[in-house]
Amino acid sequence: MTVSASDSEATPMRPVLSVVPAAPERRVVVIGGGIAGLAAAHFVATESRGTLGVTVLEAGPRVGGKLATAEVAGVTVDSGAEAMQxxxxxxxxxxxxxxxxxxxxxxxxxxxxxxxxxxxxxxxxTVMGVPTDLRALAAAQVLGARSLLTLPLEYARPATRFDGDVSVGAFVESRLGRDLVETLVEPLLGGVYAGRADALSLEATVPMLFRELRGESSLLRAAERTARGGGRRAGARRGPIFAGIRGGVGRLPQAVAADLVDRGAVVRTDAVVRSLHRVDDRWRIIVASGDQGEVLEAEEIILAVPPHQASALLTHVSPSAANDLGLIDMSSMAIVTLAYPAEAVPPLSGSGFLVPPNQGRTLKAANYATSKWDWIAREARTRRGRDDALVVIRASVGRLGEEDAWQRSDSDLVSDVHAELADAIGIRDLPVDRTVTRWRDAIPQYATGHVRRVERIRSAVAGIPDLEICGAAFDGVGVAAVIGSARTAARGVLSRSGRAAAVAH
Ligand SMILES: Cc1cc2nc3c(=O)[nH]c(=O)nc-3n(C[C@H](O)[C@H](O)[C@H](O)COP(=O)(O)OP(=O)(O)OC[C@H]3O[C@@H](n4cnc5c(N)ncnc54)[C@H](O)[C@@H]3O)c2cc1C
Known part of the structure; x- marks a missing residue:
């Protein structure tokens, strides 16, 4: 049995090899080798067709940030994000x-x-806990009879007025009652943001529902319309809502980094950016690498680090952006993945379960990894032989303010999670292996006012020459949204370099 635990570090991977690019006219340094930084570097490298020199600087020993894999009983699992919209x-x-x-x-x-x-x-x-089918809601038996009886009255009630932004919890409570917030909204927001309904912004966390509410008095009708739209964006294929990657979503950053290196970019790990300075129309970047210090120069910077690190790096460059970035709260959590002998686990239904915070449990959510992903089920079978398969369950623990929950020792976490899984599903034996990954400052909290805060940050950054910013703090915390924010940042660099090239010729 092995237990691995780390702060934001799952299975260490070999650092990506870097090659020195031919001297291009403009150098772009991307700070942060999470999926935001790697994606931004990818867009710049591919769309500039080698005319820009791209370097990614990642502080940790591996690229990927919150995308990472680990092993449990010899089976590869995602220890960070496991599904992409x-x-x-x-x-x-x-x-x-x-x-x-x-x-x-x-x-x-x-x-x-x-x-x-x-x-x-x-x-x-539901749409983030707001029901989209009242009959199905009644059949699910998750709400008390009184709450259920009063819900249909909401269709006819006048619109709720609010100034500026409002929290999801306050708004949904005002329309549909506290019971529904506690039972349905909290577990879903806990799953995505590891946050609480009374703090998270309606506008920033459920933007499609927020848009439907313009000119619509009823929240239930707005949720029904949002669900009919399916949350699809232009360019998306129809079909399943989520995708994974065989071998783990944690493979994506490795593949992006390898592709960057093939294109002549430099991807460095163990390179901590300490400070940024604007000198003579260029950026001077102070980097610490082991016990060595180094100064790099670049024409363009893309800042793709979490908000508090971005705040520290922008303190002197843009005090107002630094201030706003520093005020974004971060929630922390632990992922506890357990492998059980298949015969100890009764048949499982669906992809897993969520736990509302008012249930007084350690668990926030559990995901039946071997039911959900065929590649994990296959690995689990081949590890122990077809007749001796494993069931792998990935549990998550910790929401904003629940520091005690995820900081407990590995053995306490594992034994609490196991006891609750045994209680919920009826597991009859101990796990044969487990792995614990702690994610400190994992997810930015889109608190009320977040949309205005992001506008202020972006406008302050736009006032600084040759600087772009992207990552989970801006346009959504999911992997797809983060890559979207990287695309926006890359566009800024590419449009300036297009202009710079036009001036040069
Ligand atoms: C446990 C967990 C499960 C999740 N599950 C899902 C999911 O299933 N689906 C989904 O869509 N999303 C999920 N998410 C959210 C998603 O994974 C993240 O929002 C996203 O990966 C963040 O990417 P990022 O590049 O913005 O930030 P990060 O991944 O945090 O990357 C930032 C990088 O910057 C580096 N850095 C920091 N400071 C410096 C510095 N000074 N110099 C150089 N480098 C620096 C860090 O080391 C880090 O590698 C999950 C998140 C967590 C934590």
Whole structure:
């Protein structure tokens, strides 16, 4: 049995080899080798066709940030993000562009449950917890009779007025009651943001629902319309809502980095950017690499680090952007992945379950990895032989403000998670292996006012020459949205370099 634990570091991977590019006219340094930085570098490198010199500087020992893989009982699993939204094109397109087309897969099972009281109940259809089918909601038996009876009255109630932004919790409570917020909205927001409904912004966390509410008094009708739209964006293929990658979404950053190196870019790990200075129309970048210090120069910078690190690097460059970035709260969590002998686990239904915070459990969510992803099920079978398969369950622990939950020792976390899984699903034996990955400052919290804050940050950054910023703090925390923000940043660099080239010739 092995237990691996680390702060934001799963299985260490070999640093990516770098090659020195031919001296191009303009140098672009991307700070941060998470998926935002790598994607931004990819767009710049591919669309400038080698005319820009691209260097990615990553502080950690591996690229990928919150995309990483680990092993449990010899089976590879994602220890960070495990699914990419495929109703928008960015993530799946990037995976295809770097040679992973044949490895893009979709979940085998759909539908999660809620762990309420003493049993699992099928989750009714919702948009971030707002029901889209009242009959299905009643059939799911997740709300009390009183709440259920009053819900249809909401269709006829006048619009709720609010000034500026409002929290999801306050708004949904004002329309549909506290019971529904606690039971349905909290677990979904906990799953995506590891955050709480009363703090998270309606406009920033459920933008499509927010848009439907313009000119629509009823939240239920707005949710129904949002669901009919399917959350699809232009360019997205129809089909499943989520995609994974055979071998783990954690392979995506490795593939992007390898492709960058093939194109002549430099990808460096263990390169911590300490400060940024604007000197004579150029950027001077102070980098610490082991016990060595180094100064790099570049014409363009793309800042793709989490908000507090971005705040520190912008302190002197843009105090106002630094201030706003520093005020974005981050939630932390732990992913506990357990492998059980298949015979110890009763048949599982759906992809997993969510747990509302008011249930007093350690678990926030559990995902049946071997049910959900065929590639994990195959690995689990081949590791132990067809007749001796494993069931792998990935549990997550910790929401904003629940520091005690994810910071407990590995053995406490594993034993609590196992006890609750045994209680919820009826597991009859101990796990044969487990792995724990802690993610400190994992997910930016889009608190009320976040959209205005992002506008202020972007406008301050736009006032600084040759600087772009991207990452999970801006246009959505999901992998696809983060890649979208990287595309926007790359466009800024490419349009300036186009102008610079036009001036030079
Ligand atoms: C446990 C977990 C599960 C998730 N599950 C999903 C999911 O299933 N689906 C989904 O769509 N999203 C999911 N997410 C969200 C998604 O993974 C992240 O929002 C996204 O990967 C963030 O990418 P990023 O590049 O913006 O930031 P990061 O991944 O944080 O990358 C930033 C990088 O910058 C580096 N850095 C920081 N400071 C410096 C410096 N000074 N110099 C150089 N480098 C620096 C860091 O080391 C890091 O590698 C999950 C997140 C977590 C934590």
């Amino acid at each position: 495929s109703t928008r094109p960015e993530a799946v397109s990037l995976a295809r562009a770097v040679g992973l087309e044949r490895d893009i897969v979709h979940p085998e099972v759909f539908g999660a449950s809620l762990w309420l009281g003493d049993r699992l109940r099928r989750m009714p259809p």
